[in-house]
Amino acid sequence: MPVPSARAMPVxxxxxxxxxxxxxxxxxxxxxxxxxxxLTLRLGANESAFGPSARAIAALxxxxxxxxxxxxxxGFELRHALxxxxxxxxxxxxxxxxxxxxxxxxxxxxxxxxxxxxxxxGAYPTFAYHVIGYGxxxxxxxxxxxxxxxxxxNDWQALxxxxHRTAARLVYLSNPDNPTGSWLDGDAxxxxxxxxxxxxxxxxxxxxxxxxxxxxxxILAADDPRVIRLRTFSKAHGLAGLRVGYxxxxxxxxxxxxKIRNHFGMTRLALAAALASLGDVDHVAGVVEAVAAGRRExxxxxxxxxxxxxxxxxxFVAMDLGDxxxxxxxxxxxxxxxxxxxxxxxxxxxxxxIRVTVGTPPxxxxxxxxxxxxxxTV
Amino acid sequence: MPVPSARAMPVxxxxxxxxxxxxxxxxxxxxxxxxxxxLTLRLGANESAFGPSARAIAALxxxxxxxxxxxxxxGFELRHALxxxxxxxxxxxxxxxxxxxxxxxxxxxxxxxxxxxxxxxGAYPTFAYHVIGYGxxxxxxxxxxxxxxxxxxNDWQALxxxxHRTAARLVYLSNPDNPTGSWLDGDAxxxxxxxxxxxxxxxxxxxxxxxxxxxxxxILAADDPRVIRLRTFSKAHGLAGLRVGYxxxxxxxxxxxxKIRNHFGMTRLALAAALASLGDVDHVAGVVEAVAAGRRExxxxxxxxxxxxxxxxxxFVAMDLGDxxxxxxxxxxxxxxxxxxxxxxxxxxxxxxIRVTVGTPPxxxxxxxxxxxxxxTV
Numbered sequence: 161m162p163v164p165s166a167r168a169m170p171v172x173x174x175x176x177x178x179x180x181x182x183x184x185x186x187x188x189x190x191x192x193x194x195x196x197x198x199l200t201l202r203l204g205a206n207e208s209a210f211g212p213s214a215r216a217i218a219a220l221x222x223x224x225x226x227x228x229x230x231x232x233x234x235g236f237e238l239r240h241a242l243x244x245x246x247x248x249x250x251x252x253x254x255x256x257x258x259x260x261x262x263x264x265x266x267x268x269x270x271x272x273x274x275x276x277x278x279x280x281x282g283a284y285p286t287f288a289y290h291v292i293g294y295g296x297x298x299x300x301x302x303x304x305x306x307x308x309x310x311x312x313x314n315d316w317q318a319l320x321x322x323x324h325r326t327a328a329r330l331v332y333l334s335n336p337d338n339p340t341g342s343w344l345d346g347d348a349x350x351x352x353x354x355x356x357x358x359x360x361x362x363x364x365x366x367x368x369x370x371x372x373x374x375x376x377x378x379i380l381a382a383d384d385p386r387v388i389r390l391r392t393f394s395k396a397h398g399l400a401g402l403r404v405g406y407x408x409x410x411x412x413x414x415x416x417x418x419k420i421r422n423h424f425g426m427t428r429l430a431l432a433a434a435l436a437s438l439g440d441v442d443h444v445a446g447v448v449e450a451v452a453a454g455r456r457e458x459x460x461x462x463x464x465x466x467x468x469x470x471x472x473x474x475x476f477v478a479m480d481l482g483d484x485x486x487x488x489x490x491x492x493x494x495x496x497x498x499x500x501x502x503x504x505x506x507x508x509x510x511x512x513x514i515r516v517t518v519g520t521p522p523x524x525x526x527x528x529x530x531x532x533x534x535x536x537t538v
Numbered sequence: 539m540p541v542p543s544a545r546a547m548p549v550x551x552x553x554x555x556x557x558x559x560x561x562x563x564x565x566x567x568x569x570x571x572x573x574x575x576x577l578t579l580r581l582g583a584n585e586s587a588f589g590p591s592a593r594a595i596a597a598l599x600x601x602x603x604x605x606x607x608x609x610x611x612x613g614f615e616l617r618h619a620l621x622x623x624x625x626x627x628x629x630x631x632x633x634x635x636x637x638x639x640x641x642x643x644x645x646x647x648x649x650x651x652x653x654x655x656x657x658x659x660g661a662y663p664t665f666a667y668h669v670i671g672y673g674x675x676x677x678x679x680x681x682x683x684x685x686x687x688x689x690x691x692n693d694w695q696a697l698x699x700x701x702h703r704t705a706a707r708l709v710y711l712s713n714p715d716n717p718t719g720s721w722l723d724g725d726a727x728x729x730x731x732x733x734x735x736x737x738x739x740x741x742x743x744x745x746x747x748x749x750x751x752x753x754x755x756x757i758l759a760a761d762d763p764r765v766i767r768l769r770t771f772s773k774a775h776g777l778a779g780l781r782v783g784y785x786x787x788x789x790x791x792x793x794x795x796x797k798i799r800n801h802f803g804m805t806r807l808a809l810a811a812a813l814a815s816l817g818d819v820d821h822v823a824g825v826v827e828a829v830a831a832g833r834r835e836x837x838x839x840x841x842x843x844x845x846x847x848x849x850x851x852x853x854f855v856a857m858d859l860g861d862x863x864x865x866x867x868x869x870x871x872x873x874x875x876x877x878x879x880x881x882x883x884x885x886x887x888x889x890x891x892i893r894v895t896v897g898t899p900p901x902x903x904x905x906x907x908x909x910x911x912x913x914x915t916v
Contacts, residue, residue, distance in 0.1 A: 168737045170763060171648065176794065185802075190610075211603065212606055224599070225590075227777055228779065230585060230772075230779055231779050233563070257635060260803065261803060271551055272552055293798045329548070385545055386548070400607060402605055413548070
């Protein structure tokens with residue numbers, strides 16, 4: 161990094177000064193700018209193809225003229241509505257600018273530089289980004305597989321073993337899982353919880369909870385201090401662009417966030433739209449049903465091409481291309497020839513998969529056509 | 539803090555485990571909830587009474603249907619527009635969820651636990667919140683005064699002296715200043731910069747820049763690594779509820795943010811509205827003019843009651859109530875009897891002031907009436 165003048169550069173902290181230059185994800189907009197063309201299909205970020213609730217749109221319009229006012233930093237109305245929705249106290253909920261921000265706060269609150277966090281190798285990169293960013297160390301056991309397929313799933317026993325081996329402060333589990341779409345039954349999550357060392361916190365990322373079968377969501381005691389659950393309005397609610405995530409946990413755990421969070425960080429519009437969307441249960445139910453239909457269609461598409469699709473409890477389907485070279489080639493051809501944005505996990509052995517977000521029926525038709533053309537030559 | 543079950547609480551980091559429970563500001567919504575009544579006038583948070591640009595409102599409506607998509611984490615369009623506006627490279631600008639988030643990132647990037655930051659005693663509490671939150675130590679020289687008045691202003695020499703005395707990593711200066719409304723000439727800011735120890739970073743918070751005389755804004759070399767400037771859409775642009783702040787600095791300084799920031803933290807709507815508002819120079823100019831008229835009116839109101847109003851280069855006016863007991867009593871009476879929300883600085887000797895945001899003409903009339911009634915009895 162060149163020093164632009166003879167004047168002294170300011171001193172960085174020990175932790176930040178040692179960080180590499182990394183970005184968790186290259187966004188679709190950057191792909192468009194690099195290629196100097198628009199994408200035809202945006203199916204790589206697991207955004208909802210079915211859009212926001214009409215009630216959320218109306219709430220945005222209603223709130224817009226007062227956008228000169230800060231939003232309520234206590235998020236009182238939304239937290240109380242969520243408390244009713246989940247059957248917990250409002251003080252058991254904290255809001256954040258998406259699960260991403262909350263993950264950063266959890267790492268900050270619980271890890272000293274040099275402490276360890278555990279996650280499956282290839283799981284959500286943003287958690288790893290925060291752990292590294294706060295000077296932590298990652299321990300990454302492999303995903304388990306089912307037989308000789310690429311049906312990867314989080315191996316709860318391996319996660320627990322790694323936590324004991326490393327005296328981990330945090331164990332991260334996304335359930336349903338991103339990027340595989342797989343899920344553990346709630347009983348397995350509870351078994352993981354019981355197998356953790358005392359004082360280790362389970363960070364249970366349930367971003368895709370609405371798409372999951374009920375048995376995938378463990379029933380947890382409201383005062384259980386061993387786990388913090390994360391939910392979002394970015395997926396089933398179709399409000400990714402408004403950044404509304406929340407954590408649910410024991411009241412003393414949640415109280416810690418108030419000591420370090422960016423209190424005025426949520427936008428007034430996000431609070432209003434999320435509240436409206438929470439009340440629109442029909443919208444979410446419709447999205448979940450439409451996504452389930454889309455998953456079946458994507459699985460059939462994979463089968464049509466002789467590919468294995470992983471069972472999914474999310475709004476995307478991972479397809480097994482057999483090896484990472486072919487997966488990368490298909491990804492590149494889809495982007496470059498067809499303008500189709502999807503993603504592939506960055507870490508072996510998951511990088512033999514491609515991850516396709518469920519689109520609308522016309523988007524699925526367009527994807528099937530583009531995918532077919534690409535597979536003919538790759 | 540009671541342990542809610544026999545299960546072990548997770549371990550907090552050394553820094554966060556030692557933090558007190560604090561909140562930088564009590565929001566007006568919490569005051570309303572405590573009193574179980576609505577405020578009649580919201581003049582305590584320096585929000586723009588003149589609202590957002592019509593172009594920003596239109597941009598929000600245009601962007602709403604696509605709010606299911608994440609915003610561009612690179613903020614490409616807005617950063618490039620800001621680069622043109624300020625005559626710097628786009629890579630010299632980083633966006634954040636308000637200046638508040640950027641202050642946290644700056645502290646995180648530059649301070650180890652135990653390192654010192656310097657700010658005037660009574661200056662912006664959120665900077666102090668972040669310094670404490672990352673385990674830093676605050677050195678707080680007193681504001682200077684002009685003669686025997688309460689015309690407090692940042693004392694640049696005292697800030698520089700404190701930085702040398704404590705080997706400070708950061709020196710925070712808001713110019714124009716909050717909560718006093720005072721300002722230093724750009725030459726004084728440059729003198730401060732030249733007087734700092736090598737490697738100390740000046741955090742120059744220019745949230746109120748649009749309201750300031752041109753000579754208050756120093757001309758800085760784009761590659762000067764000793765200073766980072768902070769600007770916001772929350773004040774003159776009237777977009778506080780959308781959380782758009784940005785930092786301008788030497789490219790290597792700005793590059794550090796990408797290693798630690800919440801890349802997908804900004805909302806899609808905020809990016810769209812800020813871009814539209816940046817293009818509406820007439821709106822901002824109109825707000826600045828209207829605010830100047832309002833400041834004159836508030837100064838005249840103070841004089842009418844025999845009070846001294848501090849000269850202001852912001853969208854608020856601080857009035858001197860002579861002592862903190864009277865200031866607190868007036869603040870309380872305004873809130874309890876009149877439903878009027880203003881603030882008073884929390885730290886002596888500034889706590890003899892009350893800080894009144896410039897409202898619209900009808901709001902100013904209503905404030906003058908309420909203030910008059912309160913002063914009759916307090």
